[in-house]
Amino acid sequence: QYVATCSLTPPPGFVGNNGDCFDLDPQINPGVPESPCDGLDINCNGMVDENFLPPPVVTPDTVCSGQFALLEAEANYGGILIWYDSAVGGQPLDTGFSFVPVPALQNNSPDPVNFFFYVEEVNDEGCYSPVRAQVAVRVNPQPDLFIPPGQLEAGCSGEQIDLGSVVVQDLHNTNATLSYHSAFPPTPGNELPSTLVSPTQTTTYYLQAVSDGGCVGYDSVVVSVLPSPGVEITGDSLLCLGEGQFLAAQPTGAGTLPYLYSWNTLVNGPNILVIGSGAPGSSAVYSVTLTDANQCTGVDSFTVTTIASISSVQVNVVDVSACGGNNGLIQLNPLGGQGPFTYEWEGPLSGSDQDAGGVFAISGLEQGSYSITITDSSTEACPFVLPVVIVNGPTANVEIGSIEHVSCAGSQDGCIHLDISGGNPTILWSTQDTTASLCGLSGGLYSVTVTDGACENVLTDILVQEPDSLAVKTTVVTDVSCFGGNDGAISILVGGGTSPYFFQWSNGLTSQNLQNLEADYYSLTITDSKGCALLLDSVLVDEPAPLQLLQIVDSISCFGLTDGAIAVSPIGGTPPYAFSWNTGSNLDFIEGLGPGAYDLVVVDGQGCTHVENFLLTEPDSLTLEQVLVTNASCNGVPDGSLEVVIGGGTLPYSYNWNTGDMTALAMDLEPGFYAVTVTDARGCILKSPPLEVGAPDLITVNAIVTPSSCLGFGDGAIQLQPLTGQQPFDYEWDTGDSTGSLQDLSPGIYFCTITDAAGCTDTLSVEVGFDQPISVTTSAFPPNCFGGENGQIFLTAMGGTPQYQFAWSNGDTTDDIEDLAAGPYICTITDASGCFLVTDTIDLIDPPQIVVEVLSVDPVICNGAADGGIDVQVSGGVGPYQFTWNDEVTTEDRLQIPGGTYILTVEDALNCAIDSDPIVVPEPAPLEVELVYIDNLITCDGNTVDSLMLDISGGTPPYAIEWSNGNTTPYLDGMATGEYTVAVVDVNGCRVLLEEIKVPEPTEPIALMRDEEFVFPDSCENLG
DSSP states (O other), X not given: OOOOOSSSSOOTTOOXXXXXXXXXXXXXXXXXXXXXXXXXXXXXXXXXXXXXXXXXXXXXXXXXXXXXXXXXXXXXXXXXXXXXXXXXXXXXXXXXXXXXXXXXXXXXXSSOEEXXXXXXXXXXXXXXXXXXXXXXXXXXXXXXXXXXXXXXXXXXXXXXXXXXXXXXXXXXXXXXXXXXXXXXXXXXXXXXXXXXXXXXXXXXXXXXXXXXXXXXXXXEEEEOBOOOEEEEEESOSEEOTTOEEEEEEEEEETOOSOOEEEETTSOBSSEEEEEOOSSTTOEEEEEEEEEOTTSOEEEEEEEEEEOSOEEEEEEEEEOOSSTTOOOEEEEEEEEESOSSEEEEEESSSOEEEEESSSOEEEEEEOXXXXXXXXXXXXXXXXXXXXXXXXXXXXXXXXXXXXXXXXXXXXXXXXXXEEEEESSOOEEEETTSOOSSEEEEEOSEEEEEEEEETTEEEEEEEEEEOOOOOOEEEEEEEEOOSSTXXXXXXXXXXXXXXXXXXXXXXXXXOOSSSEEEEOSEEXXXXXXXXXOOEEEEEEEEEOOOOOOEEEEEEEOOOSTTOOOEEEEEEEEXXXXXXXXXXXXXXXXXXXXXEOSEEEEEXXXXXXXXXXXXXXXXXXXXXXXXXXXXXXXXXXXXXXXXXXXXXXXXXXXXXXXXXXXXXXXXXXXXXXXXXXXXXXXXXXXXXEEOOOEEEOOSOOOXXXXXXXXXXXXXXXXXXXXXXXXXXXXXXXXXXXXXXXSSEEEEEOSEEEEEEEEOTTSOEEEEEEEEOBOOOEEEEEEEEXXXXXXXXXXXXXXXXXXXXXXXXXXXXXXXXXXXXXXXXXXXXXXXXXXXXXXXXXOOOEEEOOOOOOEEEEEEEEOOSSTTOOOEEEEEEEESSSSSOEEEETTSOOOSSEEEEOSEEEOEEEEOTTOOEEEOOOEEEOOOXXXXXXXXXXXXXXXXXXXXEEEEEEEEESSSSSOEEEETTSOOSSEEESOOSEEEEEEXXXXXXXXXXXXXXXXXXXXXXXXXXXXXXXXXXXXXXOOO
């Protein structure tokens, strides 16, 4: 159809050329997009794009390495979405509107990596997306933090640590930003304000690395806090003036022995002597620092206050006036202190008294020495002791000039010097010495008697002090932590003798304690202020055995493999051990290793390190260096051989040929290709390429065949022309001939065995054909209907020599045959020369048989109703179908029909018809109710009968009965006179109603007299 218009713009729905494919529909033209799968060529380009759906609309995703990606797509036409990992081909990965690649995508490189997936849509009509939609997953690198062990040494409580000094490696090199946190998971709220921390207990800090893509990696570092020592000073905080006490430093907490004590008085040791001094009420603060073996410290301080007490005593002695007298007097005036004062004295005369204050006099004293103790009334009841007060006589005056105490324990260099004036006394010591000065004394109490005429003065309890033996009370040795190190230490506590002490170690040092020592024996000479000396000999500072490694190295078995392994077992040093490989592993073994250098750092429990370097190599590649081939003498003759020469790998080699041979040489081989698998001592395998055993060229022959002029004639010929092989040739035909040419051959196959001069043979078959001058064309028409006999076959013979004879497989002898049933037919055509042609089998095939299938039959509910039905299904034949029922109705299925027998005649488009089997629509028998009405009668015994009974038949039991008086049984007895109705309904709801059933007034029975017997109908047995 063409449209003429004066406008340059075609009307809607038309185009400016004849490319429109359907002018009657303006929605169909080359300018509209194709609507897939509707069977219409909307855009007039043919059906090439009819089954193509646009690619789905996809949503990409971005994830971190190791996370699951979620890819989503929208189907344009409500079809199924199928996911792939390639743009074309491949196996489906999943179906649905979303897809999660499994396993999670990994990216161990420092840069983002894109992974691509593809999705297509396929709908129920078979339309599909010709191009899969590509959807990308951008996988950002995930920081992988690794903190080499052994970087932080354990510190003391409160010691400042810089976490920023810890070397943190990102194994994926993502250039991520680090932050430090006090808890996990890291949040802005628990981020540390600084990398400087001062933990008081062992604390784990968490590192968070955030890459540019927002991917996060975590690791943690443990800052170990050593057990913290503590110290507490015990003693009396109040002292009397001049009173001394030892303050004791008691270790607390959980430090590590040995301990060193350092007081602010420059005294070292756990105890110091303090004396109440200074003005009353004044205080002195004493502090001590305890340092343990880890150089962690604890500090304590203690305040000692000097209370107001007696500072001095004014003494005035009045000697006795005569020898043996008792008028001596000692006057005492305490200065300071709190009265009243208590006085106690011992000597030739002992006693005690109390005085409120001022000068106190002890009178009536005999000549001699007295020890006096004055105690004030302060809280501490501070005593003031006058060890020796001498009351002299009228003659010689005796005083203790000085006492030189023993210098060293066990020495005898003490002295007592008396000052004697007046008189001419004699002196007698408790040692029996008689001089005023007594020397060479050991420590102890001495007495002396000074006699001058009749006067005798006895001085007792003169004390010469002797120091305790100079001794090392405690020796604590800290061994060197690592073999060859110099962090050993010796600390000692000295007692006895007279401080201060002086020290001389065998290494030349003069301090009390030694640090930074190498392992060795050390000796010490200690000298006190009196020159007393003590030798401490052979103090051993030990060290652990060298940290070494027992090694098991499994070399790489084969070239190109990664099956190397290294296992180590530390000996020496101090357990436990930590391992750090340059591969990032922290185990004592690594495996799956290729060739290369592997470095290991082992750190023991003391922080000692040992570095070991390993070099793994791989054997040379197994190679096939040479193949020695001996070809077979002829094709098919097993006398060839192959021998291989192998290099590389690890000797010895084992061989496995595909022939079963197990040595480098395989023998008795036919021409062909062979392979050998070589295995070396490490299990490395070399598979050879195909190795060929050759042979002389096969005998090849060119056969020149002259076909027979016609099937059935014997005028064919064969001439053989050998092309390869060694002349001369022998021929052996299955016909018995022995030449290279055969004549007068009928059509058929002929076999010849050719043997060349080398003894190699070849057998060939040659087919002698025939010329076929006869040709034929056929036209076949099967029966119209199933089981029909109106099929036809028409033949047209050509060529050959007319006239033709026809011989059909069904006995017909004409070229065309008719009235044929379905089946196979073959025709042999013979021309006038005797040549013949046998046609191929010509099959006449019945159309499908028409089949009527009764799907369901609905019976009539009540007799005489028209509510039955028949549902049939027709198949076979050639549609469409025509339907005719035996009641002239022309629909396929029947509804609202009465009971009866129905037959359906179906006729298809080829006018083939079939009658169905009779189809019976069942109908129940009529529901019938018969009333048995019995009037009121007088029975033989004088009673009356007034009953009704129903006789019901037909319909479909069971029945429901409804009497007007409410009864529901088929039999009523003893009914009153009146009118009744009854309805009977069967199980299908079919109903019969009886009305105006009357029960009359009772009547007298009619009686007949005979032999004086009354006879009642239906009541008496004897009628006589």
